[in-house]
Amino acid sequence: MSGLVLNNVTKQFGAFTAVDKVQLAVPHGTFVCLLGPSGCGKTTLLRMIAGLEDPTAGAILLDGTDITGVPTHKRNLGMVFQSLALFPHLSVGENIAYPLRIRGAPREEQKKRVDELLALIHLPGYGDRPVSKLSGGQRQRVAIARALALSPKIFLLDEPLSALDAKLREAMQVELRQLQQKLGITTIVVTHDQREAMTMADTVVVMNGGHIRQAASPIEIYRKPADTFVADFIGSTNLIETEADNTGAATIFGHRVTGLSLPAGARTATISVRPEDVHLTAPGNGAIDGTVTFVRDLGGTIETFVEAGGQQIIAVSTPRERPDVVAGQAVGIALSPEVCVVLKQ
Amino acid sequence: MKREPPQSIADYGPLFFPAGMLLIFFVVPFGTMIAVSFFQRQEGGFYTPAFVFTNYERFLSAFFGGVLGFSLILAVTVAICCVVLALPFTYLLSTLSRRLQVIWLVGLLSVLSLSEVIIGFAWSTLLSRTAGLSNLLVKVGLLDQPVALFPSFGAVLTGMVYQALPYTVLVLYPAIVRLDPTLMEAARTLGSSPIRAFFNVLVPALRNTIMATLIMVFIFALGSYLLPQILGRPQHWTLSVLITDQAIYQSNMPFAAAMAVFLVLVTLGLVALTLLIGRKGEKA
Ligand SMILES: Nc1ncnc2c1ncn2[C@@H]1O[C@H](COP(=O)(O)OP(=O)(O)OP(=O)(O)O)[C@@H](O)[C@H]1O
Numbered sequence: 350m351s352g353l354v355l356n357n358v359t360k361q362f363g364a365f366t367a368v369d370k371v372q373l374a375v376p377h378g379t380f381v382c383l384l385g386p387s388g389c390g391k392t393t394l395l396r397m398i399a400g401l402e403d404p405t406a407g408a409i410l411l412d413g414t415d416i417t418g419v420p421t422h423k424r425n426l427g428m429v430f431q432s433l434a435l436f437p438h439l440s441v442g443e444n445i446a447y448p449l450r451i452r453g454a455p456r457e458e459q460k461k462r463v464d465e466l467l468a469l470i471h472l473p474g475y476g477d478r479p480v481s482k483l484s485g486g487q488r489q490r491v492a493i494a495r496a497l498a499l500s501p502k503i504f505l506l507d508e509p510l511s512a513l514d515a516k517l518r519e520a521m522q523v524e525l526r527q528l529q530q531k532l533g534i535t536t537i538v539v540t541h542d543q544r545e546a547m548t549m550a551d552t553v554v555v556m557n558g559g560h561i562r563q564a565a566s567p568i569e570i571y572r573k574p575a576d577t578f579v580a581d582f583i584g585s586t587n588l589i590e591t592e593a594d595n596t597g598a599a600t601i602f603g604h605r606v607t608g609l610s611l612p613a614g615a616r617t618a619t620i621s622v623r624p625e626d627v628h629l630t631a632p633g634n635g636a637i638d639g640t641v642t643f644v645r646d647l648g649g650t651i652e653t654f655v656e657a658g659g660q661q662i663i664a665v666s667t668p669r670e671r672p673d674v675v676a677g678q679a680v681g682i683a684l685s686p687e688v689c690v691v692l693k694q
Numbered sequence: 695m696k697r698e699p700p701q702s703i704a705d706y707g708p709l710f711f712p713a714g715m716l717l718i719f720f721v722v723p724f725g726t727m728i729a730v731s732f733f734q735r736q737e738g739g740f741y742t743p744a745f746v747f748t749n750y751e752r753f754l755s756a757f758f759g760g761v762l763g764f765s766l767i768l769a770v771t772v773a774i775c776c777v778v779l780a781l782p783f784t785y786l787l788s789t790l791s792r793r794l795q796v797i798w799l800v801g802l803l804s805v806l807s808l809s810e811v812i813i814g815f816a817w818s819t820l821l822s823r824t825a826g827l828s829n830l831l832v833k834v835g836l837l838d839q840p841v842a843l844f845p846s847f848g849a850v851l852t853g854m855v856y857q858a859l860p861y862t863v864l865v866l867y868p869a870i871v872r873l874d875p876t877l878m879e880a881a882r883t884l885g886s887s888p889i890r891a892f893f894n895v896l897v898p899a900l901r902n903t904i905m906a907t908l909i910m911v912f913i914f915a916l917g918s919y920l921l922p923q924i925l926g927r928p929q930h931w932t933l934s935v936l937i938t939d940q941a942i943y944q945s946n947m948p949f950a951a952a953m954a955v956f957l958v959l960v961t962l963g964l965v966a967l968t969l970l971i972g973r974k975g976e977k978a
Pocket residue numbers: 362365367385386387388389390391392393394541
């Protein structure tokens with residue numbers, strides 16, 4: 350298959366397994382975000398793709414060729430490091446021209462390409478500046494331009510935006526996505542910011558403890574999380590325990606939920622319901638009953654905390670559909686089966 | 695934390711002690727030496743206060759000029775050899791595990807604890823005809839019969855490089871360890887082999903450190919006076935050897951002082967020149 354394929358890639362540091370049997374296919378031109386909590390093995394996985402770390406087991410294939418043993422400098426990839434790693438002794442232009450110089454490209458060609466790239470990153474005429482005189486966002490762009498100078502097949506970025514302030518980061522996310530679409534380059538970005546992943550990615554890969562938990566489009570990850578970890582990690586959600594009764598139908602806190610069924614053979618399961626999918630009704634009208642404990646009115650959204658079956662369930666609504674409730678009031682909770690996602694155990 | 699400039703005399707208090715020490719143990723002796731260098735020498739090892747230039751005039755002869763030139767060339771060669779050897783070594787050292795690094799550094803420190811005399815005699819044995827390394831080469835079949843590798847310029851250079859190398863490594867080590875390791879990795883992802891990355895990323899990024907190290911080893915090597923005598927022929931003797939000779943064996947203090955002052959001035963001049971060139975290169 351064309352594109353990048355990771356086949357059972359594993360990395361151990363001594364007895365510790367940082368990346369465990371990762372299986373992933375990245376078709377050409379896709380934008381992939383590796384998302385997960387700190388220490389879950391994102392950087393290690395990216396470094397193995399770059400050849401900076403050797404996998405303990407498994408293979409990395411590019412367009413069907415095994416590149417597992419190919420040294421980094423022969424892999425034709427661009428990488429942006431978290432520290433950016435701009436060469437302090439070179440100017441902006443020289444930094445961007447570095448890979449071209451290494452290849453022995455003629456001077457005029459180097460200059461032409463540098464000008465092209467400086468235009469691409471919206472910093473025309475910055476070629477002669479020392480890198481130490483640039484702002485954080487500008488350095489970011491220079492690092493991106495340098496990594497793209499040789500039009501690599503794969504573009505890798507390790508938390509490229511984490512050093513920027515929130516506003517600039519949001520702007521750069523959009524810019525990076527637009528750049529990737531313009532160039533059609535296969536891109537893999539490590540991040541632990543889920544907003545960032547949702548903004549940019551075609552495919553979000555959620556990792557935890559060295560494993561891939563789910564790899565799917567942002568909307569699918571949000572709508573159909575595969576397991577409790579993904580459901581909890583992406584956005585906020587209500588995790589509710591369900592039990593099958595003797596007819597096989599699902600029950601929540603002893604109440605039957607019409608239309609909802611558990612996987613064949615399962616006695617219990619956890620379901621995920623996004624707060625915006627929880628609707629409050631009159632007591633007795635919903636699937637389950639509960640008591641309002643707190644209402645947080647944030648203006649744009651209203652969060653209602655309801656206690657039901659000894660658990661806290663959060664409902665989020667817009668001011669337009671403001672639920673007319675106060676703390677202490679008894680309410681019913683409507684759960685339509687299509688918003689309840691049954692999670693893998 | 696903000697640093698405030700000192701407000702009163704009392705704030706300068708902590709500086710009094712080091713300043714006093716510097717004055718008593720450096721400025722005063724050095725001043726005395728400068729004064730002595732203008733004194734008139736008397737027969738029999740005495741000198742009387744005067745203000746004459748004879749000591750400096752004598753120094754400007756072709757012989758002493760030649761020795762000064764040789765000393766400078768030797769010191770520069772030692773400095774370059776040390777940095778060329780220590781740079782790749784220290785870089786590789788910095789990529790090892792912490793434990794191995796500590797073991798290596800302790801080993802280097804123990805070389806530092808050897809005195810110049812021991813180093814000199816150890817190398818003279820190693821390079822000798824009867825017990826030296828050339829016997830090994832004969833065993834291996836590379837030589838027909840053992841040869842004496844000393845006294846010679848090579849032997850002096852080897853001994854001095856051996857002595858200065860631990861200093862060089864210890865001066866380079868902190869700078870190399872502090873260098874962002876992703877710089878080298880970035881160079882590799884940009885198509886540079888590790889060896890090319892060493893030359894076109896690590897070396898230029900450490901430019902100032904390398905310059906400072908060269909100057910340090912140069913000055914260190916200029917002061918060496920035992921190794922040239924043990925491992926070299928008289929034509930390999932440095933100015934420091936002649937200064938010792940004049941001061942101790944010829945009892946000509948004024949002339950020894952004049953040579954020492956001259957050596958200090960030339961050294962300072964060269965260091966200033968190097969820094970100036972370095973500064974220019976930076977701007978370009
Ligand atoms: N060279 C190494 N030697 C030993 N353990 C390592 C090494 N590199 C990484 N690890 C361990 O592997 C695990 C994964 O590390 P990695 O850097 O891939 O995490 P990450 O997902 O990138 O985390 P973060 O979001 O904090 O950057 C961590 O527990 C880390 O301690």
